[in-house]
Amino acid sequence: MTDSATASTPTMPRRTTRRFDLARTALFAYVVLFLLFILAPLIVVIGSSFEPRELLRFPPQGLSLRWYHQALNSDLFVGAAWNSLIIAVLATLGALLLGVPAAYGLARFDFRGREAVSGLLNSPLLVPELVMGLALLQILAGLHIASSLVTLTFGHILICLPYVVRTIHSAVLGVDRSIEEAAANLGAARWRIYLTILLPIIRPALYAAILFSFLMSFDNAVLSLFLVSARTSTLPISVYNYVQYSLDPAIAAVSTLLMAVSVVALFTASRLVPLDRIKQ
Known part of the structure; x- marks a missing residue:
């Protein structure tokens, strides 16, 4: 055995x-x-996007930058790209101006209806953009307000705001209250504490909120579909309209450039906020 x-x-x-x-x-x-x-x-x-002929196919039958040159010299795509960039920057700034103080108030103050306010600020994440776009279009039509960069920017602020609020709210909750209390005991005003102490501490969260807001606005198509006009068309909407009547490799070139913008934005964010700082 x-x-x-x-x-x-x-x-x-x-x-x-x-x-x-x-x-x-x-x-x-x-x-x-x-x-x-x-x-x-x-x-x-x-x-x-590198296909030399006027046919969208894979694998390409050659390598050519023809469609990149056409896309970068197209008034349709270039003008729409500038509109998207302007709206994304303005929407990001608007979402930060509204969302950062709101997130701080929700994290630091106890008041009646706080949960309702938090739910209201985060509601764009739950409501489909199709519903929001249709509602905004009806409101603008009822007020006899024509579509413009301003109205489109307000719509994009609405969808960017929850990302700012949630990101900053979590960051503020992670900051020890004793730091703010010590600064207040030393005579610092609340606005000085807010600007010179709290914001530098949560700077990685600010970078993340800026990145999320910019990409959400720049790549948005569903909400923008209801609010654009002939003069205020954004790049995703122009791509959507272009596909309806033409299917050449130019659309692949534009899509590749959009992906490149996202990759550059993510790389920049990773350099500004290294992963070890996020873990800390």
Whole structure:
């Protein structure tokens, strides 16, 4: 019995190792398939943008920057891109001016109806943009206000505000109240505490809020569809309209440039707010 027991003992680590290898292989295969599922549409779009002929296809039958040149020299796309950039910057600033004080008040003050106010500020995350766009269009029509960059900016502020409020609210809750109380005991006014102490501490959250707001506004299509006009068309809306009557690689080139803008924004944010600071 002793010999048989000792003979069968070495087989246990082999089974464990074999199971571990199978699990690791399965995990690796899952990760590869998941990345292919996520990246395949992007690869198709990027590859199609280099097609030299007037046909959107993948893989391309050559390599050409013709459609990038056409997109960058198109009044339709360039004008819409400037509109998107202006609206995104203004919407981000508006969301910060409204959202940062609101988030601070929700985090630091106890008042009646605080939960209702918090729910109201975060409601754009729950209401479909299609519903919000239609409601805003009806309100503007009832007030006889024509669509413009101003009305479109207000609409984008509405969808950017929850991202600012949620991000800043979580950051303020993580700041020790004793820091503000110590500054107040030393004679600092509340606005001075707010500007010179609190905001520098939550600066990584500010960068994150700016990034989320800018990208949400710049890439927005559903809400903008109800509020744009011929003069205030944004880049996503121009891309949508262009696809309806033309399907050449220029649309792939514009989409690739949009992805490049998002990648640059994310890279800039990662340089401004390293991951180790976020974990802290």
